[in-house]
Amino acid sequence: MAETDDAVVDAQDDLAAAVLRPLRAHHAFESCVEMLATSIRLGIYPDGSTLPPERELAERMGVSRSTLREAIGALRDAGLLTTRRGRGGGSVVEFHPVEPGASTTLERPREELLDALEFRRIVEPGAAHAAATRTLSASQIELLQASLERVSSAAGKAVHRQADAQFHLAIASLSESPLLIDAVTNVQVRLHEMLGAIPVLDRNIDHSRQQHAAIVEAILAGDATKARRVMESHCDDTAALLRGLM
Amino acid sequence: MAETDDAVVDAQDDLAAAVLRPLRAHHAFESCVEMLATSIRLGIYPDGSTLPPERELAERMGVSRSTLREAIGALRDAGLLTTRRGRGGGSVVEFHPVEPGASTTLERPREELLDALEFRRIVEPGAAHAAATRTLSASQIELLQASLERVSSAAGKAVHRQADAQFHLAIASLSESPLLIDAVTNVQVRLHEMLGAIPVLDRNIDHSRQQHAAIVEAILAGDATKARRVMESHCDDTAALLRGLM
């Protein structure tokens, strides 16, 4: 009995470890760079577009303008942006997607990536379910269809990856739940990194297209169960692909 | 058409807002106090128990020892713990659960709480599903049953609330997914605050007990679908109760 008691105590320590999670990832500056670079890589600010003004960005990211400016400077040095002064100026995205790819190595530990896949299998189907449950506004329906259209007609793998991430983010945004949107964003960022590091076949993309269409259909039809089921399959397929190739 | 285009653009701005989320909640010190206070309130460090040594705590929370010590000092001032020096010393929890309750007002905005309920409805059933899917070690089974036992036999509402939170955390911990555990922890913290602010009836608790037992049974039987379904009902019931009383 002592053994099992000890085991329970050990597991309870794990509980403590869970609640006492580390707060504050790294330096604000680094997180800032990462966040902006991610936004650009995900195509949220496409090539040629202008970032919001510094003061606004700083406020949205909860960071002082000085810190934000350092981050922007780093991105400028990295060749991701150019900056123009004066009215109508700003930081303009200069993004050249690396189509050949596959030369980048993963920086996060492998377990963290596997964890993201597991978590994704819960939150994204959940998001699809939630989206199908609520009644959507006209603009939300419009966004959903536009996202589907974009990911369907995307030419080139890098562009497709961007459109795919935005498609999934769009579904999450339909829920209007900040926590859920945040979770999906996190997961998509990690996923985007992983997908950039492996070769993706055309037939995988075709398969995704069909699943995407089915998900949108189910959401618009209000069939929450089906939306979740299809999204689960979709996540499982991507996860299987990634686990196999990493 | 211009209208719908504008709508899509607006929705895309929302995407940007989602990715550019604020990093670094507040000051490290405040978050530290909150995290420790939460751990104590959730009963992870019960009355009379000793917190881990400062150096260890600081490392686990990713914070310098100075900052952690300030946080501990604040909790000491608040009467939540006492500190003894020397070997075998440490910070001892002095927690007096406020059984009468209901005098505390909610600090977080209402929408944030509703969001937590919605998010919970996704992650906790997901956790139950995941737990039922994997094969559990002996100590994990032991923890699960011990948690169920504790929440079943809890006398008094405050004690029950603690045991309930730990029960749900235990299920999440079975998944061994840090992201999932983190999500559930977050949700449980908010839930705990809410439940502390409303009167809970005995019949609600009885109903919970039955659901808890059914969830554990389904997890141990490996019936993932059932585990998820029951957990969904459980979350829905709690959510309905809370939405009605807030």
Added chain:
DNA sequence: GCCTTAAGGTCTGGTATCGAACCTTATCGG
């Protein structure tokens, strides 16, 4: 009864970040 050890307590220098004011540049409207 000493010595080791495991804790908390204290001090110090360094740095990241904040914030807020102010300057400079460029565009737009009259």
Added chain:
DNA sequence: CCGATAAGGTTCGATACCAGACCTTAAGGC
């Protein structure tokens, strides 16, 4: 053509936080 305005650029003091070394207290073991 000239002011208003919307951007980026600069500077500076205040402060939160960190990393580490060191001191003090109390228990346990030989």
